[in-house]
Amino acid sequence: MPELPEVETMCRGLNKILNLGKNKERIIIEGMEFKRGNIRSKIPQKQLRSIIGQKLLPIRRRAKYLIFPTEMGSLLNHLGMTGYWREYNGEPLLKHDHFLINFSNGKALVFNDARRFGVIDYLSPQSEASNIWLKHLGVEPLSTDFNAEYLFNKLKKRSGFLKNIIMDQKLVVGVGNIYASEALFLAKVHPKKNANKLNLKMCQSLVISIKEILKKALASGGSTIRDFRQAGGELGYFARELKVYGRSGQVCTACASTIKSEILGGRSTFWCPKCQKK
Numbered sequence: 001m002p003e004l005p006e007v008e009t010m011c012r013g014l015n016k017i018l019n020l021g022k023n024k025e026r027i028i029i030e031g032m033e034f035k036r037g038n039i040r041s042k043i044p045q046k047q048l049r050s051i052i053g054q055k056l057l058p059i060r061r062r063a064k065y066l067i068f069p070t071e072m073g074s075l076l077n078h079l080g081m082t083g084y085w086r087e088y089n090g091e092p093l094l095k096h097d098h099f100l101i102n103f104s105n106g107k108a109l110v111f112n113d114a115r116r117f118g119v120i121d122y123l124s125p126q127s128e129a130s131n132i133w134l135k136h137l138g139v140e141p142l143s144t145d146f147n148a149e150y151l152f153n154k155l156k157k158r159s160g161f162l163k164n165i166i167m168d169q170k171l172v173v174g175v176g177n178i179y180a181s182e183a184l185f186l187a188k189v190h191p192k193k194n195a196n197k198l199n200l201k202m203c204q205s206l207v208i209s210i211k212e213i214l215k216k217a218l219a220s221g222g223s224t225i226r227d228f229r230q231a232g233g234e235l236g237y238f239a240r241e242l243k244v245y246g247r248s249g250q251v252c253t254a255c256a257s258t259i260k261s262e263i264l265g266g267r268s269t270f271w272c273p274k275c276q277k278k
């Protein structure tokens with residue numbers, strides 16, 4: 001499943017394809033083509049068509065959603081499990097190409113989603129805080145809002161395994177399963193530590209680790225091993241640099257202990273029993 005770094009990579013890739021952002025080219029949405037009426041949910045065709053003729057502003061990311069903004073509302077997209085965008089040049093469509101959008105600069109994009117867990121929806125102007133998909137989302141992990149004090153104040157009210165709690169999207173978005181194990185290893189904190197037992201210093205260390213892991217993943221285009229292609233079509237390379245995730249039974253790169261794993265909250269969890277203290 002695409003995680004935050006992959007979605008951010010895709011966001012940057014799309015702005016690059018469309019030449020949006022830095023050069024501030026004026027691009028008008030010229031048309032849309034709907035190959036099916038629904039993906040995970042119904043596609044609101046009429047509302048989306050209302051932004052045809054509008055100027056497209058640079059594409060943004062919020063959590064794992066992509067927002068194609070105009071002043072009259074936005075196209076809101078989630079990649080789901082297998083969704084991706086690619087530049088469309090008029091070639092015959094592929095199986096699972098569900099939606100096309102074309103622009104005044106001659107560029108076009110197509111959304112492909114084999115498993116159809118993705119979302120294409122309309123977001124009315126200034127409605128992010130009340131939108132059904134976005135209103136419950138916590139702070140962005142790479143923003144200054146996500147800091148040691150914030151994490152400490154949230155965690156002191158929570159009990160349960162730390163790893164499950166840092167993956168709660170209402171607390172902070174984008175700490176997916178792979179990143180949670182890797183960040184906890186980097187911060188030297190055990191995934192089964194009780195969340196309310198973290199002191200401010202540990203929170204500081206964990207915040208820094210989460211940001212570092214996500215930035216590293218971002219620099220290499222994401223971590224997902226299967227089912228994901230960047231806008232340019234390359235697989236992410238972060239997968240090769242994982243320290244604990246997927247390494248059960250192998251030796252720790254820091255201390256040579258054997259990496260352990262267990263299912264926590266329904267998700268595979270990996271840690272070094274020596275480096276990570278409970």
Ligand SMILES: [Zn+2]
Nearest residue numbers: 252255272275
């Ligand atoms: Zn170790």
